[in-house]
Amino acid sequence: MILQSVLANVVEAQKSNVHDLDLGLRRSALAILPDITSHALIVSGIRRSGKSTLLYQLLKEKYPEALYLNFEDTRLYNFEPNDFSRLDAIIKESKTNVLFFDEIQIIDRWETYVRQKLDEGCKVVITGSNASLLSRELGTKLTGRHITKELFPFSFTEFINYRKWQPSEEAVMAYLHTGGFPEYVKSGLEEVLHHLFEDILIRDIAVRYGVRDVKTLQRLALYLVSNVGKLVTGNRLKGLFEIGSTSTIMDYLSHLEYTYLFHFIPKFSYSARKQLVNPRKIYAADTGMINANSGSFTDDFGRKFENMIFLHLRRDFKEIYYFSEKNECDFVVFQKGAAKKLLQVCYELTPDNLDREMNGLFEAMEFFKLSEGTIVTLHQTEEFERDGKVIKAIPAFRFLAE
Secondary structure: OOOHHHHHHHHHHHHHHHHHOOOOOOOHHHHHOOOOOOOEEEEEOOOOOOHHHHHHHHHHHHOOOOEEEEOOOHHHOOOOHHHHHHHHHHHHHHOOOEEEEEOHHHOOOHHHHHHHHHHOOOEEEEEEOOHHHHOHHHOOOOOOOEEEEEOOOOOHHHHHHHHOOOOOHHHHHHHHHHOOOHHHHHHOOHHHHHHHHHHHHHHHHHHHHOOOOHHHHHHHHHHHHOOOOOEEOHHHHHHHOOOOOHHHHHHHHHHHHHOOOEEEEEEOOOOHHHHHHOOEEEEEOOHHHHHHHOOOOOOOHHHHHHHHHHHHHHHHOOOEEEEEOOOEEEEEEEEOOEEEEEEEEOOOOOOOOHHHHHHHHHHHHHHHOOOEEEEEEOOOOEEEEEOOEEEEEEEHHHHHOO
16 A cells, blocks of 8 residues: 555656656657557566657657656556555546656556546556456456557667767667667666566566476576577477476566567468467577676577567568478568568678578468569668569668668
8 A cells, every 4th residue: 555645746756757868869769650549558578678768758758748667667666456546536636648668567457447447538548567467357347449559679760869970880789789678778788688587487487387396497588698599499498497287387478579679570381370389589689688697608690690680570460380291491471461571681691591481481472372572681682573573682771670
């Protein structure tokens, strides 16, 4: 329980802090946030990706009268569901119907309160560090009453805009090394990414989901971040980490995905059952995080380069697969139930790998009845044609700037 006077002081202090902040680079996501009152707008994404800053920018640009409250404030540790009535009184005094709630999902029964405010005609914007905000925890109370948008760390375009650079091969290499977490882009301190990695494992997973074997969770996360672009299965990981149950490993993987720390893409199959049992490819949330936390002793630019391209695709598309029959194609992007793009990622095309890369794409193009495919490289530009099908190789700085 929290006193209304304390809550009012927190609201006022946070509002003052927001007013005084230098909000830095304007996030491109502002352009795609819908203006709605009938539904809650939920902005979800990995911790420290800039969700709070996005809220501040939205508040300053469009809703200066909004009431803003970050529930992770240490002064709100005693906030309980019954305290929502005290918040109601403060909202009434403020005479606003625009409410911005940061990390509200840490409060029990938050969905009921948000639904109540929507029914009262309020505009509600919520951020959270957990992908389950988009699914499991919404429950029945917000079904049909929310629109979700995901926020990722800086894109390549945002990164070069922050640095005031032009797209180039050198900019791609810098982005590949640094990644897009705003705080790390600004500071360059690797401790930022070390602490972030541990924070997500401990605060967002171990504490939130009651994971007792924290050491195994940490070892699993270290293994995954050191093996991006590779295939994993629950059974293989169970044996590798000597865990008695495959379901425990699968729970860990779900938690890691729900917090956006890792993405696991399935092999394409028209059979949903086969998609579940086939190996999945691992990708991390950020290439800078890979560099800072990987236990690998080799600098595998190829796999990190592939991870970077995946993240660019993931910003715009949720349905992404890898294709593997006689040959392999790195990414099949689906939209509205149909294959939209086929991409192969190759750090550098050489006489040794050219046939392999092209054969994977041509086979996928034949399978999905598409006439064009793309190979993303570091710096090469080429065009190949076979039986009326065209493959274009383009440098990453052009692809990432699209």
